[in-house]
Amino acid sequence: MSAPEAPKPSNFLRAIIERDLAAGTYAQRHWAGSPGDAAHQGSGALDPARIRTRFPPEPNGYLHVGHAKSICLNFGLARDYGGVCHMRFDDTNPEKEEQEYVDSILDAVQWLGFGWEANGTSHLYYASNYFDFMYRAAEALIEAGHAYVDEQTPEEMRANRGDFGTPGTDSPYRNRSVEENLRRFREMRDGQHADGAMVLRARIDMASPNINLRDPAIYRIKHATHHNTGDRWCIYPMYTYAHPIEDALENITHSLCTLEFEDQRPFYDWVLERLADLGLLARPLPKQYEFGRLNLTYVITSKRKLKALVDEQVVNGWDDPRMPTIVGLRRRGYTPESLQLFAERIGVAKDYSWIDYATLEQSLRDDLDPKAPRGLAVLDPLKLVLENWDEALGAGHIEPCSAPVHPSQPERGRREFALAREAWIEREDFAIDPPKGYHRLYPPKADAAGGRVRLKYGYVIECTGYEQDAEGRVTQVRARLLPDTKSGTPGADSVKVKGVIGWVGAQPVEQGGGVAAEVRLYDRLFTEAQPDAGGRDFKASLNPDSLRVVQAMVEPSLATAAPDQRFQFERHGYFVTDRVDHAAGRPVFNRITGLKDSRGR
Ligand code: ATP
Numbered sequence: 001m002s003a004p005e006a007p008k009p010s011n012f013l014r015a016i017i018e019r020d021l022a023a024g025t026y027a028q029r030h031w032a033g034s035p036g037d038a039a040h041q042g043s044g045a046l047d048p049a050r051i052r053t054r055f056p057p058e059p060n061g062y063l064h065v066g067h068a069k070s071i072c073l074n075f076g077l078a079r080d081y082g083g084v085c086h087m088r089f090d091d092t093n094p095e096k097e098e099q100e101y102v103d104s105i106l107d108a109v110q111w112l113g114f115g116w117e118a119n120g121t122s123h124l125y126y127a128s129n130y131f132d133f134m135y136r137a138a139e140a141l142i143e144a145g146h147a148y149v150d151e152q153t154p155e156e157m158r159a160n161r162g163d164f165g166t167p168g169t170d171s172p173y174r175n176r177s178v179e180e181n182l183r184r185f186r187e188m189r190d191g192q193h194a195d196g197a198m199v200l201r202a203r204i205d206m207a208s209p210n211i212n213l214r215d216p217a218i219y220r221i222k223h224a225t226h227h228n229t230g231d232r233w234c235i236y237p238m239y240t241y242a243h244p245i246e247d248a249l250e251n252i253t254h255s256l257c258t259l260e261f262e263d264q265r266p267f268y269d270w271v272l273e274r275l276a277d278l279g280l281l282a283r284p285l286p287k288q289y290e291f292g293r294l295n296l297t298y299v300i301t302s303k304r305k306l307k308a309l310v311d312e313q314v315v316n317g318w319d320d321p322r323m324p325t326i327v328g329l330r331r332r333g334y335t336p337e338s339l340q341l342f343a344e345r346i347g348v349a350k351d352y353s354w355i356d357y358a359t360l361e362q363s364l365r366d367d368l369d370p371k372a373p374r375g376l377a378v379l380d381p382l383k384l385v386l387e388n389w390d391e392a393l394g395a396g397h398i399e400p401c402s403a404p405v406h407p408s409q410p411e412r413g414r415r416e417f418a419l420a421r422e423a424w425i426e427r428e429d430f431a432i433d434p435p436k437g438y439h440r441l442y443p444p445k446a447d448a449a450g451g452r453v454r455l456k457y458g459y460v461i462e463c464t465g466y467e468q469d470a471e472g473r474v475t476q477v478r479a480r481l482l483p484d485t486k487s488g489t490p491g492a493d494s495v496k497v498k499g500v501i502g503w504v505g506a507q508p509v510e511q512g513g514g515v516a517a518e519v520r521l522y523d524r525l526f527t528e529a530q531p532d533a534g535g536r537d538f539k540a541s542l543n544p545d546s547l548r549v550v551q552a553m554v555e556p557s558l559a560t561a562a563p564d565q566r567f568q569f570e571r572h573g574y575f576v577t578d579r580v581d582h583a584a585g586r587p588v589f590n591r592i593t594g595l596k597d598s599r600g601r
Pocket residue numbers: 055056057058059060065066067069070256257258292293294295301302303304
């Protein structure tokens with residue numbers, strides 16, 4: 001597969017970056033080797049990074065497929081344009097942040113194929129390390145008359161904010177003196193007031209048509225212990241104030257976020273312009289650009305709802321292969337390359353469109369088709385007995401068979417296995433009363449011979465009968481082999497058949513027979529394409545068949561696989577050895593996806 005790589009599809013973000021690079025918008029920035037204010041950055045040399053982007057998760061949960069889109073976008077753009085992408089934990093909220101999440105996020109980003117080392121330095125940052133600057137910037141805003149401490153109750157503040165049709169009303173505290181504001185703000189910092197007693201607000205315009213500019217809060221009191229700064233602070237910056245500052249301190253050029261933040265962009269710019277005017281931040285300033293978040297059919301991506309699935313044991317943990325978390329997708333068998341391919345294919349746009357789940361599955365197939373070794377597996381085994389085996393080939397004969405590891409890459413060699421008198425075939429490859437057009441095995445009738453098929457890589461056989469148990473369940477299919485029809489021999493084409501079926505030898509593995517394996521057949525977790533749309537109860541559309549476990553028989557080459565190895569089971573789809581439960585001698589496979597999208601739409 002050495003086709004030249006197709007050029008990356010362009011999108012509006014690439015267009016913006018290319019325009020900025022052509023204009024040299026960011027060419028004169030200085031970078032002192034670490035995040036910092038204007039004085040710090042000014043002491044450095046010209047920034048070696050042509051652009052800087054960032055991936056800024058809050059460490060309050062596991063990442064999901066939507067985050068994968070954001071990771072591929074931010075790290076991918078930096079890579080493609082000679083830039084650097086910063087890995088930044090947005091840990092300004094003291095609650096709900098845990099080391100477990102930090103570790104899993106770093107692991108997910110690296111697994112996806114990205115890193116934060118560039119130009120000899122690590123660009124792993126924590127927003128909480130900027131609290132000192134954020135505080136200093138807040139005092140500077142107060143001193144410049146751009147911020148005030150408001151002591152209205154939360155209810156009064158809400159009432160005075162107005163709404164779309166009505167301008168807001170100025171707070172009675174809006175015009176206090178700089179000295180009074182500074183004194184009050186320091187009292188807030190020093191722990192002299194209770195949570196919610198007062199907030200620091202930007203002083204912008206209570207009549208602005210953009211409600212986000214009606215004097216938004218920038219600091220609140222919260223007596224809480226922070227995982228990084230401990231009890232040093234009892235006031236914390238609001239996200240909308242902290243985020244632009246984090247970007248600016250890190251010399252970010254293009255700050256990409258999801259569309260919900262579009263109305264926040266004027267405040268993002270307001271904060272940065274004021275602080276640059278005050279000499280605290282270096283120009284040129286970062287710019288925010290919004291793209292549509294990923295909505296994937298049959299999937300929910302709300303952290304809260306995913307947590308409910310875990311807590312209520314609808315799934316077996318965050319890495320359950322049905323979860324859209326990155327750990328879940330990974331355990332399911334998705335490759336980093338397939339997720340990157342998916343991110344490229346869906347691209348970025350400024351709208352709220354839904355992406356069909358089939359797009360994700362197709363990316364996996366396209367990635368694995370040229371890579372995955374093939375294998376024979378029988379997922380619903382039914383015993384086949386070849387009655388004339390001993391006469392045709394000799395008693396106890398074992399017939400060696402082989403198949404290419406990959407059908408279009410002969411250089412990858414062949415898999416060896418063997419056929420004997422008894423083998424396993426798929427239950428669905430036999431029918432007592434075959435429907436019209438059925439080209440597999442069925443018993444002979446008064447005036448017609450039994451069904452003929454080729455055992456793939458083996459002989460042509462003809463069904464001679466079957467056995468049933470007391471309940472009428474077929475327990476065994478009997479057939480005779482047609483001598484001299486073995487695949488790869490001169491006589492192979494002497495008998496034409498329409499059906500070819502998979503099989504695994506029933507003799508011991510030492511004689512090339514199959515091995516028992518647990519196979520977990522995963523399907524969509526929900527039966528509704530938009531399980532939580534319009535506030536619907538997503539648990540009402542859980543798919544009761546999202547997991548079916550079967551005892552399968554697999555060819556010997558599959559049984560010796562290490563964990564996390566992917567295969568194409570011929571005719572069945574793509575499977576991976578489970579990274580947690582698979583072990584030598586006790587194989588466990590997860591179905592990643594079928595060979596093609598079998599659902600009608
Ligand atoms: P929360 O529900 O806690 O706000 P979040 O999903 O927004 O969670 P963050 O940790 O804030 O999570 O997200 C980190 C980054 O991932 C942000 O830049 C955000 O824009 C991006 N992101 C989150 N969800 C999606 C999504 N569905 N599609 C694309 N990007 C996303």
